[in-house]
Amino acid sequence: MSEAIIELKDIKKQYGKHEVLKGVNMQINRGDIYGLIGRNGAGKTTIFKMILGLSEITDGTVSIAGSRSRSELYKNRSKVGFFVGSRFFNYLSARENLKYYATVKGIPHRQMKAEIDRVLEIVGLQNVKKPFKTFSLGMGQRLGIAGAILGNPEILILDEPTNGLDPQGIADVRHMVQRFREEFNMTVVVSSHILGELENTADRFGIINEGVVVKEITKADLAEKESAIEIAVDDLEKARKLLTEGGVKIMREVEERSTLEDYYFKLVGGGKE
Amino acid sequence: MRRLIRADLRRILAKPGFYICPLISFALFIYGLFSSSIEYDSYYSNLDIQLAYIYPFLVLLPIFTCVYGDELRSGTMITAIGRGLSRTKVILAKFIDTVLLSLAFVLFFLLMDQITFDRFSVVLTKVQILRVFSAYAAAWLQILGFCTFAAIFVYLTWNSSVGLVAGLISIAFSKMILDWLQNRTHLPFYDVTFLGQADMARRQFDAGNMWMHHVFFVLLWYALFLTVSALIFNRKELDL
Ligand SMILES: Nc1ncnc2c1ncn2[C@@H]1O[C@H](COP(=O)(O)OP(=O)(O)OP(=O)(O)O)[C@@H](O)[C@H]1O
Ligand SMILES: [Mg+2]
Numbered sequence: 257m258s259e260a261i262i263e264l265k266d267i268k269k270q271y272g273k274h275e276v277l278k279g280v281n282m283q284i285n286r287g288d289i290y291g292l293i294g295r296n297g298a299g300k301t302t303i304f305k306m307i308l309g310l311s312e313i314t315d316g317t318v319s320i321a322g323s324r325s326r327s328e329l330y331k332n333r334s335k336v337g338f339f340v341g342s343r344f345f346n347y348l349s350a351r352e353n354l355k356y357y358a359t360v361k362g363i364p365h366r367q368m369k370a371e372i373d374r375v376l377e378i379v380g381l382q383n384v385k386k387p388f389k390t391f392s393l394g395m396g397q398r399l400g401i402a403g404a405i406l407g408n409p410e411i412l413i414l415d416e417p418t419n420g421l422d423p424q425g426i427a428d429v430r431h432m433v434q435r436f437r438e439e440f441n442m443t444v445v446v447s448s449h450i451l452g453e454l455e456n457t458a459d460r461f462g463i464i465n466e467g468v469v470v471k472e473i474t475k476a477d478l479a480e481k482e483s484a485i486e487i488a489v490d491d492l493e494k495a496r497k498l499l500t501e502g503g504v505k506i507m508r509e510v511e512e513r514s515t516l517e518d519y520y521f522k523l524v525g526g527g528k529e
Numbered sequence: 530m531r532r533l534i535r536a537d538l539r540r541i542l543a544k545p546g547f548y549i550c551p552l553i554s555f556a557l558f559i560y561g562l563f564s565s566s567i568e569y570d571s572y573y574s575n576l577d578i579q580l581a582y583i584y585p586f587l588v589l590l591p592i593f594t595c596v597y598g599d600e601l602r603s604g605t606m607i608t609a610i611g612r613g614l615s616r617t618k619v620i621l622a623k624f625i626d627t628v629l630l631s632l633a634f635v636l637f638f639l640l641m642d643q644i645t646f647d648r649f650s651v652v653l654t655k656v657q658i659l660r661v662f663s664a665y666a667a668a669w670l671q672i673l674g675f676c677t678f679a680a681i682f683v684y685l686t687w688n689s690s691v692g693l694v695a696g697l698i699s700i701a702f703s704k705m706i707l708d709w710l711q712n713r714t715h716l717p718f719y720d721v722t723f724l725g726q727a728d729m730a731r732r733q734f735d736a737g738n739m740w741m742h743h744v745f746f747v748l749l750w751y752a753l754f755l756t757v758s759a760l761i762f763n764r765k766e767l768d769l
Binding site (some may be wrong): 271305308309310311312313329330331332333336338340341343344345346347348352355357359360361362403509 | 533534535536539540543544545546599602603605606608609610611612613615709764766767
């Protein structure tokens with residue numbers, strides 16, 4: 257049994273009459289790279305807001321690192337680094353902005369410079385001196401990730417970190433996320449609506465649709481769920497019959513290994529043209 | 530909370546725009562230094578207007594643009610809240626930012642006056658010094674009151690300009706309106722407010738009477754404003 261580091265129990269969220277989350281149950285285990293998947297407006301960001309306390313929970317409980325009370329929850333939030341869009345002061349440089357973050361996070365003054373150098377190096381912004389307002393979208397995202405990993409948090413939440421990045425940037429983020437776990441032992445929760453992207457990064461997935469997590473699945477499950485080979489037969493009907501009678505359930509007829517994308521659309525309906 | 534205050538002050542002091550208002554007053558001051566000379570009586574009679582209208586304006590402007598405006602624009606407030614700092618503490622941190630920055634401004638103004646006195650070799654008696662001091666201290670309490678009151682509107686509308694305008698309007702008109710109401714109705718409309726209480730503290734101090742309890746009432750007003758802000762902010766949706 258793996259240890260839950262973030263647990264959501266029956267989380268409900270209503271904006272006026274509009275019920276955005278209708279009882280979300282989610283378990284993120286220590287060491288996971290957890291991919292949160294859902295279409296635009298499915299409630300991914302809302303779930304993160306509940307975890308981080310940025311919005312009032314209508315009903316249900318959030319637990320971080322085994323917290324059992326409100327005060328423990330508040331305290332344990334300090335173990336979480338998060339990126340939910342890049343939020344920086346326009347007039348400050350990357351380094352000065354990170355200094356603000358580091359001070360708020362309580363990183364001791366002596367270690368601050370080294371720590372800022374370290375994270376800037378990781379995201380590849382070590383040589384940028386200009387103020388934040390001149391940053392490109394991609395640079396902003398990178399700085400946001402740098403801010404999130406300052407102080408080496410146990411848990412890292414990334415809300416659509418690849419939004420607006422070019423293919424190189426997307427690949428970079430993927431490598432970073434893997435590195436955060438392998439090298440720094442972080443548990444990473446990352447959301448995206450680009451399914452192929454998450455498939456290559458995460459090893460557990462939560463699929464959210466219409467306000468509930470429809471399914472939590474591991475990468476291994478995904479591979480096991482269906483396996484397919486391409487064979488050519490003379491009598492397709494007979495082959496189907498034989499397989500079925502022999503206790504083999506034909507789930508689909510495809511030539512390729514099932515992707516996360518296929519699985520997703522089967523689960524929530526809709527699909528690519 | 531201490532961390533947030535430290536981080537805030539650092540980033541505010543690193544902003545060139547923050548120094549515009551002090552620079553303007555400094556320029557005026559330099560101009561004053563080389564124009565007509567002053568003597569205590571005319572200085573002291575002008576001081577009230579300056580403290581009641583001009584200085585509050587010069588203090589509110591940078592505080593609302595830097596403490597609140599930049600914060601809301603950048604959305605960095607979630608850095609502290611997402612790490613578990615309660616919203617009430619965020620409000621307190623902003624209040625303490627305001628206390629420290631406004632104090633710095635007031636001391637700066639006081640220092641300029643002192644330099645002016647030196648320049649024209651005006652020597653103040655001890656009583657005169659205390660009077661100047663109490664005038665400044667009372668003005669500081671009132672400025673803080675305006676800031677804390679106006680901050681409610683920032684939390685309400687999530688817009689620092691609304692707060693600034695609310696603050697400037699109350700600086701410009703509240704004394705006049707409350708005075709008028711008080712004279713019309715003979716009810717202590719002005720006297721019970723933080724403005725009236727700060728004035729009274731000053732007057733009692735100058736007269737050598739008990740003055741601390743008036744300051745206490747001013748603090749109660751701050752507490753009231755902060756509580757209202759907290760009630761509003763605690764329910765606030767932080768949009769991402
Ligand atoms: N402050 C708010 N007031 C009212 N409704 C809101 C608010 N914030 C979000 N919503 C609604 O909640 C739903 C979920 O939004 P959310 O931002 O969580 O989706 P998402 O999965 O992050 O989508 P995206 O992929 O576009 O980022 C949407 O229907 C949105 O309109
Ligand atoms: Mg979102």
